[in-house]
Amino acid sequence: MDFDWDDAKAFLLTAETGSLTAAAKQLRTSQPTIGRRVAALEESLGIVLFERSKNSLFLTPQGERIFQALQGMEQVANDTILVAKGATESLPGVVTIASSQIDAVFRLPALIAELKKLEPTLQIKLEVSNDSADLIHRNADIAIRNFRPTEENLIIRKLGDAQVSLFGTPQLCTSLNLQKKTIPTFPIIGFIGTDYLTQVLIDGGIAKDQINYVCLSDFQLTHIELAKRGLGLAILPTNLGKEIPELECALPEEHSVYDYSTWLVCHSELRHNRRIRFVYEFLAERLARTV
Known part of the structure; x- marks a missing residue:
């Protein structure tokens, strides 16, 4: 057979x-x-x-x-x-990194450029998705995850903790502050599956009747562009949102919608691969500065 x-x-x-x-x-x-x-x-x-x-x-x-x-x-x-x-002992070759949309746009480009200067023979392949990277089935060599992995046979390193808040134009944020005498309604630019996000917002101190989804998309760069145009509030890592000049935080400085940890992940069998180990250690050192 x-x-x-x-x-x-x-x-x-x-x-x-x-x-x-x-x-x-x-x-x-x-x-x-x-x-x-x-x-x-x-x-x-x-x-x-x-x-x-x-x-x-x-x-x-x-x-x-x-x-x-x-x-x-x-x-x-x-x-x-x-x-x-x-068994690979040379650096030339491909290393596949799986990351979220946000990391692929705001964190990794500068690091990849620096990495290529350090080792021009490396070729970096980016797998960009907000879904979890599948290391077991070899879809990536290294993954950046916003939760602690639980799979066996993985090397994991915590990069740091981060907070998430709501960001909009200064005009929109001011109008929401003016509503403080009443109960403000937050125009949220969210993801297509709203059940999980709604619970996250409720757990973060926003009442269900304060949530008004004005647009839904699973592409986070669209969230940011819509927020820049004043359509609503984008849900972003606080340290990233503060770096976008057109946006400001709609919530008090100390208010976090939710907290999360960032982890760098690699299959344990690849710890002997010099090329992948080189990229892993480089990312671990550089990303720890930005999380």
């Missing part, structure tokens, strides 16, 4: 994420392609791997056993790649 490893990888990610669409996103392909690959694996193995309902996929008992077996094979494959990377 033989099967295509790419079909198996599509199956593994579908089983892990519970969705053809989510698996397609991680593999940077289309949902129909993932569906065809899963179907091809089912045909080659002669079994049904998933039970399909209208909106969900569930592993069959046979699919569960295949999933466990393939996970072991995937770990062997990943370990082989990591051993090969760990």
Whole structure:
């Protein structure tokens, strides 16, 4: 019996994420392609791997056993790649860094320019997303995360703590202050999934009836540009918001909507890779100054 490893990888990610669409996103392909690959694996193995309902996929008992077996094979494959990377003793080559949109625009460009001056043979590849970088499946060598990772086999280093506040034009912030005699309504430029953000704002001391979402986008640079135009308030790290001349903090200096920690993350097997270790140590030292 033989099967295509790419079909198996599509199956593994579908089983892990519970969705053809989510698996397609991680593999940077289309949902129909993932569906065809899963179907091809089912045909080659002669079994049904998933039970399909209208909106969900569930592993069959046979699919569960295949999933466990393939996970072991995937770990062997990943370990082989990591051993090969760990044997690299020269700096020339590619290092992939996963970061958020904010870090990719405001923190990393200057650091990458400095890094290239120090070591011109390095090629830096940026994976920009506000989703968590997947180091286990080799989507990145190094990741900057705004929460403490819990996965095993990762090297993690805390870079520092930060606060988040609301930022708008001076005119908008003044108008909100004038409303202090009454209960102010905050025009929020938010993310498309508002349930989590609403709870964050409530936990940060803003009542639910004070929240008015004026525009929703998952692209944070749009938040900033809309805030500059006076449409509403962008939710930004406090130290970053203060550096944008067109904006000012809408809340008192000591008020933080929420606090978070920033972590630099790398797979433990890559600690022997001179190139990746060089970039990791450089970022750890420089980013700790800016968080």
